[in-house]
Amino acid sequence: MRRDYRRWYSPRLHRDMELLIFGHAGAKVLMFPTREGRFWEYEQLKVVATLADKVRAGHLQLYCIEGLAGETFYDRRLHPADRIRRHAAFEEYILNEVLPLMASTNSHDCTMVMGCSLGAFQAASLVLRHPHLFRKLVAFSGRYDLTMKVECFDDLFDGYYGDDIYFHTPTHFLPGLNCAWHLDKLRQLEIVLAVGSADPFLDNNRHLSRLLDEKSVRHQLHLWDGRAHRGGAWRAMSALYI
Secondary structure (H helix, E strand, O other): OOOEEEEEEEEEOOOOEEEEOOOOEEEEEEEEEOOOOOHHHHHHHHHHHHHHHHHHHOOOEEEEEEOOOHHOOOOOOOOOOHHHHHHHHHHHHHHHHHHHHHHHOHHHHHHHEEOOHHHHHHHHHHHOOHHHHHHHEEEEEEOOOOOOOOEEEOOOOOOOOOOHHHOOHHHHHOOOOOOOHHHHHHHOOEEEEEOOOOOHHHHHHHHHHHHHHOOOOOOEEEEEOOOOOOHHHHHHHHHHHH
C-alpha cells in the first residue's frame, strides 16, 4: 500500500502543515482526527489497516490531515472569537490547499469526508457548509454543537456567541437554511452518522438527524451498543460505512 508524507507552509495558517496519503487511486477520503489526534492518528488506531484491502485495490485513497484542535477550539489562551476565527482559517486551508492537492493527485469524481469525535464536528461542518464539493459525509461519535455542555464536555466558547459560531455549527445554521441551491446540494449527499447508545452526544446526534429530516436531507443514523467512543468501535464503523 502506497504511503506518502506531505508537508508545506500554509500561508493561511502561517505554519507548516503535514498530512499522510494512503493509496494510489479510488474515491478520495478526507479524514479529520480526534481532538488530541495528529495526522498519523488513523494509522495508529489501525483504521487505515482496516481499510487496507479497499486501498490496495484502488477503491479508496485516504488523506489523513491535522485537526489543529489545540490551536482552535481547545486553545483556552485565545478569546473565543479568536478560536472560531482560527478554525475558519483552518477551513480555508482545507478548501484552498488540501482539496486542490487531492484534485491534482487523483481525478476521481468522488470525495468523501470522515471524522471521529471532534473530527466528526469538523467533517460535518465542512460538508454541510460546502455540499457541492463532496459526495459523502461519514461522522462517528460527534458533537455537532460545541456550545452544548454535556457530562465533562464544556461549552468550547465559554458563553461567547457570534455569527462565525452560528454559521459553523450544523445544528444552529440548518434550521434557518432556506437557500434552494444549498438545500438541493445537501439532498444529493450520502450522509452516515454513527454513535453509541450510551455516548453523551447521542441526543445531539438525534437532534441533527431531526433537523436533516426537516430539510428533507436523506441520511442514516446508526446506533451502536454502549459508548462506542473509541478506536475499536471506529475501526468497525469504518469497515461498514466508508
